[in-house]
Amino acid sequence: MRYLPHTPEEITSMLEAAGMASLEDLYPTVPEDCRREGEPDLPEPLTEWELTDLANTLSATMASSPAYKVFLGAGSYEHYVPAAVPYLLGRSEFVTSYTPYQPEMSQGTLQAIYEYQTLVARLLGMEVANASLYDGASALAEALLMAVRIKKRNKVALSQGIHPLYRRVVHTYLEPTGLEMVELPYLENGRTDHAMLEGIGDLAAVAVQSPNFFGCIEDLQAVAEKVHEHEALFVTSFTEALAYGLLKAPGRQGADIVCGEGQSLGISRSFGGPGLGIFATRKAHMRSIPGRLVGQGVDVDGNRGFVLTLATREQHIRREKATSNICTNQSLCALTAATYLATLGGTGMGELARLNRDKAEYLKGELVKAGFRAPFESPTFNEFVLKGAPGFRETYECLLGQKTVAGLPLEPYYPELADHYLMCVTETKTKEDLDHLVKEMKA
Numbered sequence: 001m002r003y004l005p006h007t008p009e010e011i012t013s014m015l016e017a018a019g020m021a022s023l024e025d026l027y028p029t030v031p032e033d034c035r036r037e038g039e040p041d042l043p044e045p046l047t048e049w050e051l052t053d054l055a056n057t058l059s060a061t062m063a064s065s066p067a068y069k070v071f072l073g074a075g076s077y078e079h080y081v082p083a084a085v086p087y088l089l090g091r092s093e094f095v096t097s098y099t100p101y102q103p104e105m106s107q108g109t110l111q112a113i114y115e116y117q118t119l120v121a122r123l124l125g126m127e128v129a130n131a132s133l134y135d136g137a138s139a140l141a142e143a144l145l146m147a148v149r150i151k152k153r154n155k156v157a158l159s160q161g162i163h164p165l166y167r168r169v170v171h172t173y174l175e176p177t178g179l180e181m182v183e184l185p186y187l188e189n190g191r192t193d194h195a196m197l198e199g200i201g202d203l204a205a206v207a208v209q210s211p212n213f214f215g216c217i218e219d220l221q222a223v224a225e226k227v228h229e230h231e232a233l234f235v236t237s238f239t240e241a242l243a244y245g246l247l248k249a250p251g252r253q254g255a256d257i258v259c260g261e262g263q264s265l266g267i268s269r270s271f272g273g274p275g276l277g278i279f280a281t282r283k284a285h286m287r288s289i290p291g292r293l294v295g296q297g298v299d300v301d302g303n304r305g306f307v308l309t310l311a312t313r314e315q316h317i318r319r320e321k322a323t324s325n326i327c328t329n330q331s332l333c334a335l336t337a338a339t340y341l342a343t344l345g346g347t348g349m350g351e352l353a354r355l356n357r358d359k360a361e362y363l364k365g366e367l368v369k370a371g372f373r374a375p376f377e378s379p380t381f382n383e384f385v386l387k388g389a390p391g392f393r394e395t396y397e398c399l400l401g402q403k404t405v406a407g408l409p410l411e412p413y414y415p416e417l418a419d420h421y422l423m424c425v426t427e428t429k430t431k432e433d434l435d436h437l438v439k440e441m442k443a
Contacts, residue, residue: 062271063405069433070405071363073383073424074213075136075163075239076272077264079352080428085266085339094335103307110306113294113331116338123241123341123349124258125249126280131292131329133277136261137166140207140237141173142290142324143257143279147205147233148179149323150288155180156205159192161212163239164413170207184208190216190376190385194223203232205257210236210250211243213413214422215360215383216376224254233257241265241278241337243381245344245353257281266340267333276333286310290324352427356382360425363434367423370442375420383424385410390419392441399440406441 006014011023020026027035046054063070065078089095093108100106100113113131120129133139144156156174158167160183167183174181182200187193192208206227210218220236227234236250238260244250250258262276263269281289287310295309344352360382368374373387386407388395399406407421414420425434 063400063403064271065428068403068405069429069437071407071423071425071429071437072405073215073240073426074408074422075165075261076269077240077242077382077424078269078426078428079242079264079266081266081268081340082343084343085336088339089332089336094332100308103305107306109331110294110308112335112338113292113329114296114306115342116334117294119338119341120262120278121280123244123249124255124278124280125251125253126255126258127251127283128286128289128293129278129280130289131294131331132262132334133259133279133291133326134330135273135275135277136237136239136259136263137163137169137277138173139259139261139277139279140166140235141170142277142326143235143237143259144170144174144205144207145177146257146281146285146288146290146323147235150285151204151231151233153202153204153232154178155182155200155203156207157182157184157197157200157203158206159184159186159208159212159218161186161190161192161214161216161218162207162209162237163213166209166237166239186212186214188376189378190214191218191378192223194226197226197230201230203227203230205233205235206230207235207237209238209260210247211238211240211381211383213239214376214385215380215424216378217243217247217381218378220248220250220253220255228254235259240381240383242349242353242356245349246357247353247381251280251282256285262333262337265337266343267336274330274333276330276337278337288323291326292329353381355427356425359427359429359434360384360423362431363423363425363437366434366438367441370438372441382426383422385417385420385422387420388441392419392421395441396421402440404437404440406437 070078100109103110117129117131121127133142156179158170158181184196185193208218208223210220212218224234233256234254235257236255241260241262242264259279262278267276292308293310294306296304296306299305364374364384367386374384375387376385396406407423410417410420410422
């Protein structure tokens with residue numbers, strides 16, 4: 001009974017109250033052939049120390065920093081996190097699962113989310129941001145659904161330069177609804193071929209990622225003009241939020257909705273999660289935003305206060321007409337991002353973004369000198385694609401054995417890009433690390 005809260009007497013009492021003779025009587029709708037017979041075949045229990053040893057053994061099979069030098073981004077990025085960020089997050093006021101529905105009890109939590117929304121809106125050049133969604137992929141899917149609601153059209157277009165796993169999530173969201181999805185190919189320079197929009201009519205939205213999956217910086221202004229000629233909404237997504245410490249904000253280049261992943265903003269990689277879905281738009285579309293939104297007002301005494309507002313969620317007032325069924329947000333991750341942004345400030349964000357870009361350019365240049373080819377000519381941020389010689393795969397595996405992950409092979413995602421690798425460099429890599437990688441990759 002160590003892990004079960006109820007005694008046999010309590011279970012018997014509850015069954016009698018429910019008019020049942022046994023626990024099995026609670027599940028008459030489950031077919032017999034779907035029920036487990038007998039006890040599950042589980043291994044013997046471990047002591048605390050044996051379990052720790054097992055966890056350490058399993059973790060040793062993973063290629064992770066600092067034991068490995070990982071030149072891999074592709075949607076999850078290694079960045080230094082200022083010590084102030086985890087310290088503040090560890091305070092009991094923030095580490096809570098309480099839902100801030102009662103503003104009189106939740107002013108601290110609500111203000112923290114409001115500050116996050118403000119910082120995100122400024123970073124992306126947009127007028128309003130929500131309290132966050134689950135991750136960048138689901139945020140993109142929600143953005144396209146929002147565009148469909150606004151435009152009342154049933155077709156969307158996605159660039160092939162969008163993260164392939166994000167596109168899979170979009171298909172999972174949209175296919176059951178009967179919406180039509182069109183993919184825009186990428187050009188020889190690695191950017192989206194937005195000229196392909198000419199042959200597509202009645203679009204609700206066009207989605208482009210920048211920097212895209214290849215690390216290439218898209219010409220968002222040109223894409224926005226083409227999209228708006230078709231009277232569609234322009235959705236800009238991203239996987240590397242830090243890029244906008246250096247690049248011009250999407251909102252100032254014509255984007256109508258901006259969404260993406262905020263993991264780079266102080267959130268550890270943690271073997272794949274959790275993430276932070278960032279979502280921002282223009283004020284004109286505020287009532288169509290999915291998820292939560294914290295607003296600022298005054299109380300009966302004229303004091304400033306914060307409250308969940310425009311909450312047209314399905315569990316509130318709108319039911320089947322709700323803008324989404326998202327009734328929560330990544331509150332602690334959003335607070336992490338807000339703390340990180342506030343700690344760095346605008347100047348710090350710019351300096352850090354430039355450092356990422358410069359280190360990536362240095363490695364790209366040195367590898368090109370060493371005989372590798374950079375197939376895409378467009379400017380990049382902290383990721384770029386390289387083409388290796390046909391035999392480079394053996395070198396790649398050898399480097400992996402030496403605890404170096406030399407980028408992501410692109411062939412599984414783009415079959416036409418065999419022998420192409422997506423490399424990433426952040427501020428965590430020293431010049432010595434980069435020079436050592438170049439030396440080993442030439443060998």
